[in-house]
Amino acid sequence: MTEALRHEQDMERYFDDIEVGMTERFGQYQVTREEVLDFASKYDPQPFHLSDEAAEKTLFGRLAASGFHTAAMSMRMMVDHWQATGTDKANMGGIGMDELRWLKPVYPDDTLYCVVKLIEKIPSRSKPDRGVVKYEWTTYNQHDEPVMRQISLGMLKRKPG
Amino acid sequence: MTEALRHEQDMERYFDDIEVGMTERFGQYQVTREEVLDFASKYDPQPFHLSDEAAEKTLFGRLAASGFHTAAMSMRMMVDHWQATGTDKANMGGIGMDELRWLKPVYPDDTLYCVVKLIEKIPSRSKPDRGVVKYEWTTYNQHDEPVMRQISLGMLKRKPG
Numbered sequence: 001m002t003e004a005l006r007h008e009q010d011m012e013r014y015f016d017d018i019e020v021g022m023t024e025r026f027g028q029y030q031v032t033r034e035e036v037l038d039f040a041s042k043y044d045p046q047p048f049h050l051s052d053e054a055a056e057k058t059l060f061g062r063l064a065a066s067g068f069h070t071a072a073m074s075m076r077m078m079v080d081h082w083q084a085t086g087t088d089k090a091n092m093g094g095i096g097m098d099e100l101r102w103l104k105p106v107y108p109d110d111t112l113y114c115v116v117k118l119i120e121k122i123p124s125r126s127k128p129d130r131g132v133v134k135y136e137w138t139t140y141n142q143h144d145e146p147v148m149r150q151i152s153l154g155m156l157k158r159k160p161g
Numbered sequence: 162m163t164e165a166l167r168h169e170q171d172m173e174r175y176f177d178d179i180e181v182g183m184t185e186r187f188g189q190y191q192v193t194r195e196e197v198l199d200f201a202s203k204y205d206p207q208p209f210h211l212s213d214e215a216a217e218k219t220l221f222g223r224l225a226a227s228g229f230h231t232a233a234m235s236m237r238m239m240v241d242h243w244q245a246t247g248t249d250k251a252n253m254g255g256i257g258m259d260e261l262r263w264l265k266p267v268y269p270d271d272t273l274y275c276v277v278k279l280i281e282k283i284p285s286r287s288k289p290d291r292g293v294v295k296y297e298w299t300t301y302n303q304h305d306e307p308v309m310r311q312i313s314l315g316m317l318k319r320k321p322g
Contacts, residue, residue: 043233045240046249059254067255068236072204072229079206088207093220094228096262097311102255150258 011086015121015131015156018087023117026084027077031065033108039069064105070112070148071100074139077114092130092155100150104141111142119151129158172247176282176292176317179248184278187245188238192226194269200230225266231273231309232261235300238275253291253316261311265302272303280312284319291318 040049044066047054052063065073082088106112120134133156139148201210205227208215213224226234243249267273281295294317300309 039233043237045237046252048254066236068229068233072200072233075227075229076204076206091207093209094263096260097258098260099257100259100261101257 014159026081029112095153098151175320187242190273256314259312
């Protein structure tokens with residue numbers, strides 16, 4: 001695995017600058033009980049995302065983060081990584097996600113990180129200034145267990161000129 | 162399309178109680194500027210999710226919600242619907258999402274609703290107390306334009322006894 005390179009603040013990284021197979025690890029997200037409860041009470045108020053007592057009787061065993069919260073925390077790590085590598089300047093927005101699976105529960109006091117591997121690049125035929133990138137994007141916990149995996153589809157600008 | 166039935170508070174709806182083809186419409190989520198900014202600043206701090214000025218130069222045109230926020234708001238509508246129909250008592254947790262696509266931007270002052278169609282039921286072979294359900298789940302705005310669509314996979318308890 002290639003570690004993410006440290007880039008200059010004014011770095012720009014376009015569709016043309018990344019190659020299929022390129023793999024990067026990034027992020028260190030501390031999951032707090034307060035944030036798990038805050039997200040769940042707004043967006044996923046199921047009992048096993050709101051209290052240890054209710055979660056005890058379920059597959060989770062104790063208070064676990066909403067899967068949508070895990071996705072959101074992973075996105076925050078991705079955005080920070082894009083900004084650190086200049087990819088933010090090329091990003092035109094997300095297209096979608098395929099084959100997303102929640103593989104293990106995420107618990108308060110877990111620390112998450114991501115590994116992203118570029119699996120496909122598709123230059124746009126109709127719009128020569130952009131292309132679609134497909135990533136395998138996996139979120140891990142501090143035991144190096146994958147907790148969520150997906151295929152992410154995004155649109156990146158091509159290098160100007 | 163069948164409208165969601167009104168059920169009693171003590172209603173329970175299990176894997177066995179829903180049929181392939183069943184379609185339900187639910188939800189009425191008012192998207193506020195404050196919430197768009199709050200979610201984006203925590204989980205998706207890209208310029209087009211943080212200000213009209215930055216969004217003006219992009220495909221979004223003006224401040225737009227994070228796609229992960231749209232997913233989270235949709236989940237809130239789903240959980241409320243589960244609770245209204247007694248499906249919450251059968252829900253064992255999400256498995257994943259396939260083919261999720263963000264189809265149109267979601268903007269402050271939009272009002273969202275969902276339409277869910279059950280497309281497949283798979284009884285568990287190894288665990289006779291549960292089964293997998295596959296839904297086509299679409300989120301619409303107030304102009305009845307689909308803004309997000311996905312295939313959702315969940316696990317429901319079978320009717321006891």
